Amino acid sequence: MQQPVHVPLYEGERIDDLLTHELKIIQSHEVFCxxxxxxLLARFASVPKRGRVMDLCTGNGAxxxxxxxxxxxxxLEGLxxxxxxxxxxxxNILLNGLEKRIRIFHGDVREAVTLFGYGQYDLITCNPPYLPAANGEVNERDHFAIARHELLLNLEDVIRVSSQLLKNGGKLALVHRATRLIDIVTLMRQYKIEPKKMRFVHxxxxxxxxxVLIEGMRNGRPELRIQPPLIVYEQGEEYCEELHQIYYGQRDSLA
Structure with a gap:
């Protein structure tokens, strides 16, 4: 990793520790952290050693x-x-000295194919808005509402666009509410992404x-492997041993 550089902080912002590889991240209570x-998604996804990776709805780039x-x-890229x-x-990319490895773009996921072209990516990740626009109390602050509710982007948009962006054999990895699993699998197959591995989080x-963490392959053959469940809290408010290893850098993957 390159030497980090000084970056400005604006009112209400703070620098938090990502708890792995000495990475830092700028956050604010005024936007969705x-x-x-x-x-979990970053550790679950099958990240290639080479190629091109896109994180849709990247937020602050975590x-x-x-x-x-x-x-x-x-x-690595983010939109x-x-x-x-x-x-x-x-x-955040500058703060961690990663500007030669990570590129961030400003734009609408629904227009991503126009921006980047068809079949360009080996892996796409996305932590999308979880709640349908009509469900729940929509937060009046736009930053939170857009992050939580399908106001500008819905699940079908994410999967359709990902299918267009992926190379043949490329992978899409998502984290979502377990209650949306049937929607996810149905839409993946509709857009020629075959679910290949999945893990429930309790x-x-x-x-x-x-x-649910789920990953599918563009034009893959049917074969879904279900991994052992991840239990977040084993006793009281203590994270399980696996999460401790993930958060503190002793383990690189949930796969």
Missing amino acids: FSMDAV IPLIMSTRSGEAV EIQQRLYDMACR PRRHAEPNM
Whole structure:
């Protein structure tokens, strides 16, 4: 990693520790911060050692930053529609001295094929908005509403565009609510992405899963491998041993 550089912080912003490989990240309570979902996806996705990787809805760039610890010589990119988050992501890349390895673009996922072309990527990741626009109480602050609700982008948009951007044999990795699993699998197959591996995330043992990690291959053959469940909290509020290893850099992958 290159030497980090000084970057400006704006009102309400802070620098947090990503807890792996000495990476830092600029965040603000005024916009949607990265969460465990992003960390799990970045560790679950089959990151190639070479090639081209795109993170859709990249927010402040947490997923490309974490994937940079696993990607070898792969080119990492992120696409974000919100100007404030795009600017924050660009500064996060500079903060960590990764401007030669990660590129951030400002734009709409629905126009990504026009921006980047068909069949350009080996891997696409996305931590998309989880809630349909009509469901739940929509936060009046746009940054939160756009991140949580399908106001500007829905699940079908993500999967359709990903299918167009992927090379034949390229992979799409998503993290989403477990309750949307049937929608995800149905749409993947509709757009010629065959689910290949999946893992449920449970908050506690004996609780229903609240998240699902799933990866599919463009024009892949049918064969889905279901990995052992990830139990976040084993006792009280203590993370399980696997999460400790992920967060503190002793383990590079959830795969």
